[in-house]
Amino acid sequence: MSCLIVQSDKTLLLEADHERAAECRRAIAPFAELERAPEHVHTYRITPLALWNARAAGHDAEQVIDALITFSRFPVPHSLLVDITETMDRYGRLRLEQHPTHGLVLRSLDQAVLEEVVRSRTIAPMLGQRLSTAPGHSDEAGNGAGSDDSDSDSDSDTVVVHPSERGNLKQALLTLGWPAEDLAGYVDGEAHPIELDTRDWELRPYQRAAAESSYAGGSGVVVLPCGAGKTVVGAATMALAKSTTLILVTSTVAVHQWRDELLARTSLTEDEIGEYSGTRKEIRPVTIATYQVLSAKRNGSHPHLELFDARDWGLIVYDEVHLLPAPIFRRTAQLQARRRLGLTATLIREDGREGDVFSLIGPKRYDVPWRQMEEEGWIAPADCVEVRTDLTQSERRAYATAEPQDRYRFCAASATKTQLVTELASRHTAEPTLVIGTYLDQLEELATALDAPLVTGDTTVRRREQLFAEFRSGAIHTLVVSKVANFSVDLPQARVAIQVSGSFGSRQEEAQRLGRLLRPKENGHTARFYAVVARDTQDQDYAAHRQRFLAEQGYAYRIVDATDVLAGHEL
Structure with a gap:
């Protein structure tokens, strides 16, 4: 009995427990996007963008159809086969x-x-x-x-x-x-010697495959879970290109983390790596710049975008490529003669502009499902728990009469969450714990209640790096952080995260926040991710949407009641 059901609406249903499921998953992954991965049946969808990604990666319609027919339990709808052939035939005309x-x-x-x-x-x-x-x-x-x-x-x-x-x-x-x-090719750019220094570490097989796939294709996107070492993939690609490189990242903290990683893992020296941020404007053979600086406007223009033309770059690396701001998108359109590498944990964009990533950065060259990485031991297993709490009667009345644009903030930052977060944190006093939220007044209240340091956008870069270093060393066990810690923050020791509020229904943010916990732990320790949600409010509605991506990757949220937590029950 085969393990796949192919339906005329372009959905594929994979029986996850079937003995051939892993083989089938590898066969359909190049041309079908994973939509949901609950316990027993995983749903994939064939989209034009997925088929064009496959075509760009060297797969043709015959291979796609053969995979479907080989693994399908029932006859594959003829109309679907015709549509696949015609859609893929559009690419390359x-x-x-x-x-x-x-x-x-x-x-x-x-x-x-x-x-x-x-x-x-x-x-x-x-x-x-x-x-x-x-x-x-x-x-x-x-x-x-x-x-x-x-x-x-x-x-x-x-x-x-x-x-x-x-x-x-x-x-x-x-x-x-x-x-x-x-097929217009790429300019070589200015040559610069870069080698990997692997005396104290070893390039993982999937990291090598990702770097080689992206470099061989000229340009493209590598999709790997948080904690899987996307920075290392960038370094390995740089070692293949051996040319001047511009790296675009989300924050100054990320600039410093990339610099430290490159110094530790490559032959580059401090004099060869420049920082282009709000405080420094260095242009060197390898320059690491922030999206924020390049997007900054002055007199109606973007003066720092001239950085793209400052050198004859051979490679441009986009960290967290799904976050590319519109000005960088527009400027990137003019950089097609340069090799480009996009790195991300998820290509989800809430504005639906995934097609821009495909056309401007390149097709998806490498992708591994999160659960597969977990099964192979490259990222930590995670237990996701949604803790639902009720608003008080006075809060309910205030929420009901609030203006529509204020309701989410009101319920997400409810004072009823403070006692609950304090109780959850007390259960993990010996474990490195992150308390994550969006609203500063809420985070300040939690930091006071927990007697823990607070990191926000107003925290200086020096202070942020000091607190992150103390967290990594174990000097502090609990850290309250705003959304500045969503991206490119390396806190591999984190074992517990308590999320109290978010950016409305952002699936990508939920994935990044769980990703803070996915670096492999000693003795195979399971990470714990709590989402504290106000019941029967927009907070609950947005939480359901936020969790969609993780559900698609196979993570299931257990739902527990706040009264059980406060009563001390085992979760």
Whole structure:
């Protein structure tokens, strides 16, 4: 009996306990996105973006169809097979190439597709001269100014593209449903010697595979769980590229963590690594810059984006690539001639702009499910517990009469959570514990109740790094942190997290917060992740949405009542 049910709505149901489940999961992973992974049946979905990712990675429709037929328990719907073939066939009908005379060009293997594209109001301004035309068509299609039949090809049609429009064109074509295969290549950039220094550590097999996959593909995204060593993948890719590198990160703390990792794991010295942040503006062969500085506006412009042109970069690394701010997205569109590596734990963007990551950074080159990493011992197992508490009667009345825009803050920062968090923290006094929230007045109250240090956006970088160092050394066991600790904060000792409020229903934030706990623990210790939620409020509704990504990865939340916690019952 086979383990997969293939449905005409493009969903795939995988029987997780089947003896061939692991084999099937590997076969469908390149072209199907995991949606839900509860105990027994995992749901995958085939999307155009997933199929184009697969096509960009070298898989064709025949391989996809063969995998479905091989593992399907029932006959695969014929309509689905036709749709897969036609969707994948859309990728590569348009190709970006380097022309020996005209530079960057868009070449079509299907003249009808090119006719559709050059007449698009969005795309036409990005195109230049039409080098060859189909019989019966005017030379003026697109922005062309004439025909050059000497450059024509019997089965193709070609239009000049300005190099600065390479990324914008890829974005627009993806939106139109004709993703271009980018074969225009990359400039080598300025060479710079970089080697891995593995005397005291060893590159894990999946880290090596991720780096090699991204480098071989030229550009793309590596998706690995928090705690799996994405920084190491970046370092390994840099060692393959051996060129000047620009690294974009989320905060100054992340700048320092990347610098420390590169100094510990590569041949780079302090003089070769520059920091480009709010306090320093150093440009060196390897420069680590913050998104915030590059996104900063002055007189209506983004002056620091000139950093992209400051050197002949051979590689650009985007840490937490799913967070790319719009100004960086726009500027990245002009950097298509540089090798690009995106690193993230999840490609989820609440604004739905995952397609921008595909077109501007590159296709997904490597991905491993969180649970698979846990089973292999690379990340810690986690127990997720949602603790539901009731608002008091006075709080209920105040919540009911609050303005709609204020209701979430009111219930998420309810004072009833303070006693509950104090009780939960008291159960883990000997374990490194993070209390995580969004609203500063709530966090200040909790820090006072717990007699614990507080880290917020107002905490100086020096003070943050001091507190993080004391937490890592065991000098302090409890740390209250705002959302500044969501990303790129290395606290491998953390075993417990208590989440009291969040950024509305952000799935990506939930994943990052659990990720603070997933570094492997001594003796296989299980991490504990508590989410404290106000019952029958927007807090509960948003919590359900926030948990979706983790549920998709196979994490199940146990729900317990606050009265059981306060009564001292075992959880």
